[in-house]
Amino acid sequence: MDVAEAMTLLLSPQGRLDPYPAYERLRAHGPVVEAWPGLHVATGYAVIDEVLRDPRYVVSYEPLPQTTVAGWAESPAVASIARSMLRANPPDHGRMRQIVAGAFTPRRVAALREVVTAQAAALVAAMAERGRDGTTVDVLDAFAYPLPIGVICALLGVPEADRSAFRTWTADLTVVLEPEISEAELAVADRGAVALRDYFRDLVEARRRTPADDLTTALVQAHDAEVGRLDAEELLANLVVLLVAGFETTTNLLGNGLVVLLGHPAHAAALRDNPDLAGAYVEELLRIDSPVQVTSRISSVPVAPGGVPVPAGGEVLLLLGAGNRDPERFADPTRFDPTRPQNQPLSFGGGPHYCLGAALARLEARIAFPLLLRALPDLALAGEPRHRARLTLRGYATLPVTTVTRPHQATGVEPRRTVATTSAERRRIARVSAGERGTPTGAGPGTP
Template sequence: PYPIYDVIRQHGPVYKGPDGRWLVTGYNEANTILRARHFGVKHVWSAEDLQQLKDSAFAITEALMFLHLDPPDHTRLRALVSKAFTPKRVAELQPAILQIVQQLLDDIQAKHRLSERSFDFIQEFAFPLPIIVIAELLGVPVEDRGQFRQWSRDIVRVENAVRFAPSVDQIPPESLAEANQVAHDMRSYFRHLASLRREQPQDDLISAMVKAEESAGTLSEDEFLSACIIMIVAGHETTMNLLGNGIFALLNTPEQLALLKEHPEITASAIEEFLRFNSPVQMTLRVAKSATTLGTADIHVGDELIILLGAANHDPERFPQPDQLNIQRDNIQPLSFGAGMHYCIGAPLARLEGQLAFPELLKQLPDLAFAAGVVPDELAWNENFALHGLKTLPL
């Protein structure tokens, strides 16, 4: 389903594109680069950019997210979150997630009984589920969830406008002002929540992070706040797209839909295949820190590499018949959560959400189908190339 990747692939798995950046489409090559220590992340802003953007709450927040940092800062900040975001904490969320899934499905069915013929899967299920789960995980009180949902929407919108502007000079001033406002509000919120939890710890991620921060003692307040906010930025739209892209792929492949309905026990494998087939994150960037060769590619210090995770997941050398959805595929292991030191810290949570959501959806809405008049190939996808998901999915 991604003809552009096939075109790039014809030039080899690691190809120097017209603008001088390397385009990586091979599975093995992408895997190797992500795991190698001599490739670093690409910083969101250069030192000059940051100087120009000084006092920007948004720039500070983004720059200090550990996804955008190399060791030793990355190691230090990731360790703090890993200490708090344990497998046990994820497993304990199971009953709460199931309850949220059921509540969302009840709401959809109630509307249907009121004779609404269709609903938007993205707005009514895929968007709210992960954000409510993240709120629950972090320990955001129920009465603040509306505000939390709004920030989550806002941060993605402003991110698109600000981070992906061609240069700092070209960021529309009103977008930067809005981005700073959202970042400022979120930072104030988490500062306040953390101080409450410092006084009276609860069984939530913020309390666990506060505890880890106190025992490590090596964290600035800005770093701590960025570590809280990255949970929303990295965990929301990605999981929403796993749900949306997964259902979309299934509805386009009726025999696979029938198979999963009949065999919910293969959901875990189906989720890996959804992640492979329509990767929620299509690409990430790296910069070479030392000269190296990869096959016939001579990579120089400072070269930028665009790792096309979505293309690697369709590499015909690694996946037979890559453009076919096959929820029983052997040994899938897609690169959708990345690999190496930046491997997604939320992968167990995203998988758990899928594991609970897909079977429940198919059980409770057994006649799920595209809404009348929908032409699947004509549905609109979000413009953001890295975060790949549908704008709407009327079912």
């Protein structure tokens, strides 16, 4: 299969559901190949890591990327991404990132452990109660979505009652991150973007009237206090991106990882017996089926990644999921092996755009997997999980399981307790994110 055929496979509905065969067909042509004029594709771990860290590559030349899709330049979905730190280069990237980075320092993330553990335990207890008679439970609905959305919404100061619509809105918006989209898909993304921007516009005004110890207040104060620090469009765009990045990848990590664990019962049993192994397990789960599969960079000058010439202005599509299975970097790369030495997956990116929320996502996963396995020892797939037809953000649309476990014996948490964040937990998250003072400062690991 030549490169063009492999790219056609990768971008097809089949490739979006399972990109790994297409990755291997591309890898057969080298760690970097020219897909068509103006676009190179990288599958090699070393090359991807190099490009992510090399300042000669940028995320975009223009405020909006170029495309042939009608309406792209006027798209609210594109604006919601393009005006955020996700698509910004120096000095704008550092200016925006610094405002929120203080909420994601290792110290502040570690301080959230008790809150995350309590929320996770309550969700598992509710799962056990719902499935105690053998009823099928969707892990995404019951656990993998509400856990990270509860944490990021508490950080942002989003009331519990307003969170239910976010899953649909963000699912609609994030199609704009795909390498190729249609006009119909862009229209869907725009609807999600408009809904999210309208919501945060109202929240901004509410925080302007009544400040709180949350990230939304911090961004509003940065916008209002100093001309040029954060304009109105950047304020809304970064709130949208913080929400999306704060739970989308973690939801996918929890869902993808659980399927892998249930498919490897011996490894699952080892983690159940020894939760201290969770750190190594999470790294291998990130590697074997990354929740983020694709990103890209544009060369600002002529470069030669992997020895392949790329002209100034050329785009390099970085297939993170392929790099994570590069046999030059990982022995027997398709095998799930939590004991791998020096396991450093590319799933959270690298360089200046390394995911700000990486430490928080890891914390949630390190708590969630052992808890699920210990509290629900009979946890099993109930039918075939269904993937979303997305390449960039890889995850499941449905993930049905059976639990058949008594909640009090499993978790010690009363099933009557709400599975949403309690008022005390929201206050604790806000205090941690604000450094017990208010506007966060400093730098640390969170959104790309």
